[in-house]
Amino acid sequence: MDKFIGIDIGGTNIKYGLLDEKGNILHKDKIKTSPEGSEIIRNIKRIVESYKEAHEISAVGISVPGVVEESGFLTTGGAIFDFYGIHLKDLLEKELGVHVTVENDANSAALAEKWLGAGxxxxxxxxxxxxxxxxxxxxxxxxxxxxxxxxxxxxxxxxxxxxxxxxxxxxxxxxxxxxxxxxxxxxxxxxxxxxxxxxxxxxxxxxxxxxxxxxxxxxxxxxxxxxxxxxxxxxxxxxxxxxxxxxxxxxxxxxxxxxxxxxxxxxxxxxxxxxxxxxxxxxCHFLNDAGIVGASYKAMKECRERTLVKGGQES
Missing domain, CATH: 3.30.420.40 (ATPase, nucleotide binding domain)
Structure with missing residues (x-):
């Protein structure tokens, strides 16, 4: 069964979890959010590498505050000022070596409800x-x-x-x-x-x-x-x-x-x-876990869409 990592970057804490394709949270934890964007990136890399040691990771979903373009470019980053005007998706894919999705935190919460919640x-x-x-x-x-x-x-x-x-x-x-x-x-x-x-x-x-x-x-x-x-x-x-x-x-x-x-x-x-x-x-059904669930759902959806496109091209 495919595994996905959901990471919810908040102003106070970074919440993260390992989920399967049915939405079961297999593990979750949190760490303090650093005011430095570079340190946030390093912490995300540590989280992903830690999960990779025991699991095959299909994709990583990121939930962030601010205005997020569909491409994964952050016009703004909420209280994380180092994230203003950066292409977070591209940056993280280079660092992590896996497919990454980036979504606004409120959108992530709504997607969590669409997948397994009140929506x-x-x-x-x-x-x-x-x-x-x-x-x-x-x-x-x-x-x-x-x-x-x-x-x-x-x-x-x-x-x-x-x-x-x-x-x-x-x-x-x-x-x-x-x-x-x-x-x-x-x-x-x-x-x-x-x-x-x-x-x-x-x-x-x-x-x-x-x-x-x-x-x-x-x-x-x-x-x-x-x-x-x-x-x-x-x-x-x-x-x-x-x-x-x-x-x-x-x-x-x-x-x-x-x-x-x-x-x-x-x-x-x-x-x-x-x-x-x-x-x-x-x-809403989800409270504190909304960000990691919604981010994982977006990552899972994109993985499936990419597989379908690739399969169609090969056939």
């Missing part, structure tokens, strides 16, 4: 990853839709709040609707607490609201409204079969239920939309 029964859907920031991916006819400049699905850049002092970024979905900025930082700002407050996360803000904290309740209310507006705009623009929400917060069923209720409320408030059907919002 298996859908041809057209939208995935939003709600975490420290906001990522998004569009699947059309079972494949990633990239757009003209490989930036389709960048949900976090959408504007869903009034623009103050010309600062478009502060009015974007990533700042109003992410767990870090839309919940934690906003709560700290509203209460006048220090921005480096220890142990405060999104779950903490929800618990404060449950205990009766009025400001926490107001922050959560605004968070839901902003996120619902962003998703509503996607629903009426793309008309997907379903919207899948990823990130740790998606494991909270009450969060998914309330988000659906808010979006339905927006539809109810629009008299011309009463007979229209909007897609349901569901949680």
């Amino acid at each position: 298996r029964d859908y041809r057209n859907y939208f995935t939003a990853v709600v975490g420290t920031g906001i990522g998004g991916a569009i699947i059309i006819n079972n494949d990633v839709y990239r757009g003209a400049h490989a930036t389709a699905g960048e949900f976090g850049f959408m504007i869903n709040a009034p623009i103050l002092n010309g600062d478009t970024r502060l009015a974007s979905v990533s700042l109003t609707s992410s767990v870090q900025s839309g919940l934690v930082q906003r709560y700290l700002d509203e209460t006048g607490q220090e921005t480096n407050q220890q142990n405060l996360d999104g779950e903490s803000v929800f618990k404060l609201a449950e205990s009766g904290d009025v400001q926490a309740k107001a922050v959560i209310d605004a968070f839901y409204d902003h996120l619902a507006i962003g998703i509503y705009n996607v629903l009426v623009s793309l008309d997907p079969e379903v919207v899948l929400i990823g990130g740790g917060i998606s494991a909270n069923q009450s969060f998914i239920k309330e988000l659906n209720r808010r979006v339905q409320g927006l539809q109810t408030g629009h008299r011309d939309m009463k007979n229209m059907t909007l897609a349901e919002i569901l949680p």
